[in-house]
Amino acid sequence: METIEIPFSLESARSSFLKTIEKLPPCDKTQEFKDGVLWADCLNLLQQDNVLLVSQDKAFHLNREYGKGLAENLLEEAAGKPFGISLVSSLADVLNQVEVALTLDETWLLSSILAAHTGVRPLLERSGAEKAGREDIRYSLFATEKPDVVHFAYAVAIPCTDVADLKRTNMRMTLKGDASLHPNTSSLSDIRISEEELSYVRDDGIVDRVTNLYASLNSILFGHRTMVHTVRHPLKVAGSAI
Secondary structure (H helix, E strand, O other), rough: OOOOOOOHHHHHHHHHHHHHOOOOOOOOOOOOOHHHHHHHHHHHHHOOOOEEOOOOHHEEEHHHHHOOOEEEHHHHHHOOOOOOOOEEEOOHHHHHHHOOOOOHHHHHHHHHHHHOOOHHHHHHHOOEEEOOOEEEEEEEEEEEEEOOOEHHHHHHEEEEEEEEOOOOOEEEEEEEEEEEEEEOOOOEEEEEEEEEEEEEEEEOEEEEEEEEOOOEEEEEOOOOOOOOOOOEEOOOOOOOOO
C-alpha cells in the first residue's frame, strides 16, 4: 500500500483558523487547530480520489455521534468536490471497506520460522529425539497502525521420534512466537520466540516435557527487538488459525 505524505500548508492552516474563529466543526467546542488542518487536507485530496477519514474525534461527526456521518458544514464543503468522502470511527470499519484477500506461502513461513528457532536442534540433541514428520503451522494475523505491517502470531507442531531407546511415545516439538509480517516484501522481522517445547509420553504413561525458556518483561523479550507497532484488529486469512 502506497503512503502519501501531506506537507503542512498555509492554505490548510488558514482554513482551520477560520473554523476556529467561527466555531464550526471540527473546531466548534475547542480550538482543535490540527483537526481543521486535517479536514482541509482531506478536501484537497478529494480533487484526486475518494477519501476515507478515520477518526474517533466526535467533532467530525454529525451531532457528535458516531455512525451519523459528517457534520453538516463538513458535508456541504465536500459536496462540491469531484470525489466523495466517507467517515468511520474505528479500524474495524476501515477493514470492512478496504478488505482484500491475503494469502500466505506456508512453505516460506515455515522456513522463516524454523530458521529463527535456533534452539530447536540443541533441544532435540540433548533430549535424544529427532524430527519425524511434516511440520504443521497455525497462525493468526492482526492489523496494525502501519498499513504495510501485519502482526503475526504462530504455533508450529513438529512430530518427533525417540532415538535414545527410552520407550517414549507421542513425541512432539511445539514452537510459538510472534513477528512483524510484511506482505508486500514477503518478509518477517522482529521475531519473538515465546516457546520451544518437546513433549512426550514416558513408558510409565506420564506426560513429560523439556523446554527452552525465554524470559520476558514488559513485552520486551531478552535477546530480541521490541515490537514497535500496536496490534489493532484480527484479520481473516486463508489458513489455519491458532
